Amino acid sequence: MSLQSFISSLRSGGIRPTDDAEMRLKKSLLVFATGLFCTGSMLWLFLYGQMGPQFSATAPFVFQLLLVANLIYFLQSGNFDWFRITQLSLFLFAPFVVQWSIGNFITASGTSLWGLLAPIGAVLFCGPRESIAWFIAYIFLTALSGFFDYYLAGAPVSNTHKVSTETSVVFFALNFAAISSIVYLLLRYAIVEKGKLQATLQETHRLLQEEQDRSERLLLNILPGPIAERLKHDNQAIADGFSDVTVMFVDIVNFTRLAEGMTPQQVFAMLNRIFSSFDELAEQYGMEKIKTIGDAYMVAGGLNNETGNYTRSIAELAIAMRDLLHRDFTVNDLHLDVRIGIGTGPVVAGVVGKKKFIYDLWGDTVNIASRITSEGVPGMIQCDGTTFRRLRDEFEFQEPQTLYLKGKGNMTVYRLVGRKHVAPGAHGIGVFPGAGLGDDDGAGFGGGVGHGGLLV
8 A cells, every 4th residue: 555545545534435424434533533542642652751750662662553553454454343343452451551561550640541542432433332341341440450559559669660759740630631632532523523414414405305396396297286195105096086177178270280381499499388378377377287289288177176166267267378379479479379178077087107107187078178179260269068157157158059079969069258347359359150160280189099088
């Protein structure tokens, strides 16, 4: 291992990319504690020699070599379990060995106090439960030292190990100060790192929350709110029957012929402008967009247990969509017109498929709304009998018309003009007697199977 890689490994504390946040903190704490222990013990040994007492430095020197060698082995092997057990063992036993080599508690100035770093470190590097054994071992060694010091108090002390009272007092103070400083620095380092970790976790949580909100919005763009909640919590198929729903189709007139002379980008831009405007209006009136089918737009009311009159809201939405295309030519720069059909009655609604799923409606009500749309007059809103009866007190209608609907036969439909307090001419809508019926571009709902459960 080169010096540069060793220093880099030392800075990172032997941390690997696969380590979780807790393991990263434990590794960095133990490397930090090793550095503090080595620095403190070397400084202690130097000061002790400078103040006069002379004794063998073999034990402290061997202790330093073992600490450094074990650290290097950890940086190379990455075996953290071995590293923390051996380092804690050195933290625990070495101070007692040094104290016994010097003499007793008094002459060694309480050197064994350094062993307290082992149980404290075990709390930080291993965990509270694992630290109990280290604390018991520290108490046992302390009691053992006290026992021998007590019974050997009268034994003669070698002159080479005699320490003056002044020196003992100084090093008692130094030992207490050193251990207190190391414990404080370790705890402070742990708290600071945990604070950084907490900030990182909070930022990660915030980003995850943003992603969840984004996914939630995306899901709500595809499904109604109650259906989205059910789909998130239930893997079963979702299919519901509704006794009363108002369904509306909006079909762009002459779209196929217009699209033939346009590039794909122009076709997309045109539909996106119109349908995005329709989305905004549907949201404004509280109605549920179901889907778009080519150049057609499908919306419904009554699916989300609306408390208001959703049939009236659908009618107002239809008028708003029609008028938008007649007045706003930034949205409708090609001056397109629409056919609109509204039907009210029972439907079946559900989520189709497991991949690229869609929320769809089926039933006679859907078929009727589709057929009266495709057989309608450009710029006109056509309604079935049920819708008419609900709206006739508030809205102006033309005389009823009888249309032949494929798969249904003759059926009476009602052409909605506008609200009663608004003059019919204010909408720019005229009567088109004798106008040809049917979708002159062949792109209506009646020409295919699989669009919203329509009849063939």
